[in-house]
Amino acid sequence: MAIGVFDSGIGGLSVHRELVGRLPDANFVYLADQAMTPYGGRPGEEIVKLTRAGCERLFAQGCDLVILACNTAAAVALRRLQQTWLPDYRKRIGRPVNVLGIIVPTIEAATGLPWEQEAAHRGEKIERLDVLGIFCTAATAASRVYEIEIDKRRQDVAVFCEACPSLASAIEADAPRADLARAIDSHVASLTRRIGRPPDRAILGCTHYEITADLFRAALPPGTPLIHQPDATAAAVQLYLSRHPEYDPGQDGERRFLTTGQGGRQNGLAERFWGGPLTFEAL
Numbered sequence: 001m002a003i004g005v006f007d008s009g010i011g012g013l014s015v016h017r018e019l020v021g022r023l024p025d026a027n028f029v030y031l032a033d034q035a036m037t038p039y040g041g042r043p044g045e046e047i048v049k050l051t052r053a054g055c056e057r058l059f060a061q062g063c064d065l066v067i068l069a070c071n072t073a074a075a076v077a078l079r080r081l082q083q084t085w086l087p088d089y090r091k092r093i094g095r096p097v098n099v100l101g102i103i104v105p106t107i108e109a110a111t112g113l114p115w116e117q118e119a120a121h122r123g124e125k126i127e128r129l130d131v132l133g134i135f136c137t138a139a140t141a142a143s144r145v146y147e148i149e150i151d152k153r154r155q156d157v158a159v160f161c162e163a164c165p166s167l168a169s170a171i172e173a174d175a176p177r178a179d180l181a182r183a184i185d186s187h188v189a190s191l192t193r194r195i196g197r198p199p200d201r202a203i204l205g206c207t208h209y210e211i212t213a214d215l216f217r218a219a220l221p222p223g224t225p226l227i228h229q230p231d232a233t234a235a236a237v238q239l240y241l242s243r244h245p246e247y248d249p250g251q252d253g254e255r256r257f258l259t260t261g262q263g264g265r266q267n268g269l270a271e272r273f274w275g276g277p278l279t280f281e282a283l
């Protein structure tokens, strides 16, 4: 058995790398839907369909648990799939399977509160407003998931999302570093303009952006804390597995990388981030 990790492309490798670090003996199957990437500009119904198809492919590869290492899929599709598809699907395949996302652990890290804990005292005096900037895809920004869920838990955190519509595809296409830096600088400047000052903290709320985290750090004021979504997610998955022995992560340390696109070596940006050659099998 194995843990499946799903993204529209190479972005989920940022989460996968942390998962492997925490669960070195588990078997992993990574699936990149590169035939359909990017997801961030697609209509919601399409994102739901593509995400469900990705999960089914990973379950068919023997995964018990699938991690949506994609904010767009988690923001738009996860709740729908958990409520309307998974219960029947489990019955049909006759074994326990589940799908988890990356937004819940990120919000827990951003608020410092467990997910179940919504604010007890609304309307209390706020001494100091903590401004959180989130860089994400257009679909994640349109879902308003970060604003809604953080507002339920912390009234002293103000969330500003900056949609970066072409950034994930530029990263996916190994665009020149200077072009990526220019795009990131302009998104940081645009967010800063909208807030009226730089954010106090930031989240790279698209897993692709972690691959260019150094460019975000350079564009933000020095020392701006970045909430590390991959690490928060990997810690949450580790805890989840310890509480749910019905999902078997395997123990042979196997790693498979699948793509719905063209098989073979991945682009230089992905391989430098990964720290070595990365060969994907075409599905």
Ligand code: DGL
Residues within 6 Å of the ligand: 007, 008, 009, 011, 012, 037, 038, 039, 040, 041, 069, 070, 071, 072, 073, 137, 140, 168, 169, 205, 206, 207, 208
């Ligand atoms: N990496 C994804 C995310 O975290 C999706 C990027 C895309 O396909 O647009 O949102």
